[in-house]
Amino acid sequence: MKATFLLSVSMPIVILPVERILKYKRRPSEVHMNDAVLNPTLADAVDKGIDLEAKVHLADFFTGPWQFASLEKGAGFPNLAADGLPEAIAAQLDTPDAVEDAKNLSANRFCKILRNALAHGGILYLDEHGRSSSASPVRRFAFVSTNDPRNPTKLLFLRIGMADYRAFLQKWIDWLKTAAIDEMLARDVGLDATEAADAIVPEEAAKAVGV
Incomplete structure (x- = not known):
C-alpha cells in the first residue's frame, strides 16, 4: 500500500512538468494541454534543467543512487508482468557500473524513462535485494521504458530504493520551487532570491507549481 501510494503521488509531480510543459517547448504541434503559457519562467526552467545532452547527475533535481541497465529486444521482449525483473538484468543492476551508467544518462533520457514508466504502468515492485518477489515487502522500484516508442529495440531499466x-x-519539487517560484517572486514582487526563498513555505511552493 505504501509503495502504491508513493507512486500515485509521484505521477503528477513527475509527469506534468514533462508532458504539459517540456513537450510544448520542444514539440508544440503535438500538445493540446499546454501549461507552459501559464508560467513562462517555470517552462524555461524545466526546458533548461531537462537538458537533451547534459548528464543527469549535473541536474539540480538529481539525487541517487539510481541504477541503470538495458535489455536488447532480440526475438522479443519478456513479459515482465508475469515473469518479473529478469535475473540477468537484476545482476547487471547490482554492479557499480550500473550506478555510474545511471548518473551518465542524459537528463532528457532519464526523465523520459521515468515519465513513460509512470504514465504506462511500467513499474516493477522489488524486494530489498532488488528482485521481484510476491512474498516479500516492497523495498525498491524498477522503472521500465522502451528506447523508442515507435520502433523499440531495447528495454531501459532504472532501479532505486x-x-x-x-x-x-x-529534490524534484525543490528544483521546481527554486528554479521558478523564487525567480517569479523576484520579478513580480521585487524580492531577491534569498528573500524569495524565505517568503514562501514548501507547501505553498508545491501548490504554486501544481504538485
Missing part, C-alpha cells in the same frame, strides 16, 4: 525515490521526489 523506495526511501531514495522519495528523497528524489523532494
Whole structure:
C-alpha cells in the first residue's frame, strides 16, 4: 500500500512538468494541454534543467543512487508482468557500473524513462535485494521504458530504493520551487532570491507549481 501510494503521488509531480510543459517547448504541434503559457519562467526552467545532452547527475533535481541497465529486444521482449525483473538484468543492476551508467544518462533520457514508466504502468515492485518477489515487502522500484516508442529495440531499466525515490521526489519539487517560484517572486514582487526563498513555505511552493 505504501509503495502504491508513493507512486500515485509521484505521477503528477513527475509527469506534468514533462508532458504539459517540456513537450510544448520542444514539440508544440503535438500538445493540446499546454501549461507552459501559464508560467513562462517555470517552462524555461524545466526546458533548461531537462537538458537533451547534459548528464543527469549535473541536474539540480538529481539525487541517487539510481541504477541503470538495458535489455536488447532480440526475438522479443519478456513479459515482465508475469515473469518479473529478469535475473540477468537484476545482476547487471547490482554492479557499480550500473550506478555510474545511471548518473551518465542524459537528463532528457532519464526523465523520459521515468515519465513513460509512470504514465504506462511500467513499474516493477522489488524486494530489498532488488528482485521481484510476491512474498516479500516492497523495498525498491524498477522503472521500465522502451528506447523508442515507435520502433523499440531495447528495454531501459532504472532501479532505486523506495526511501531514495522519495528523497528524489523532494529534490524534484525543490528544483521546481527554486528554479521558478523564487525567480517569479523576484520579478513580480521585487524580492531577491534569498528573500524569495524565505517568503514562501514548501507547501505553498508545491501548490504554486501544481504538485
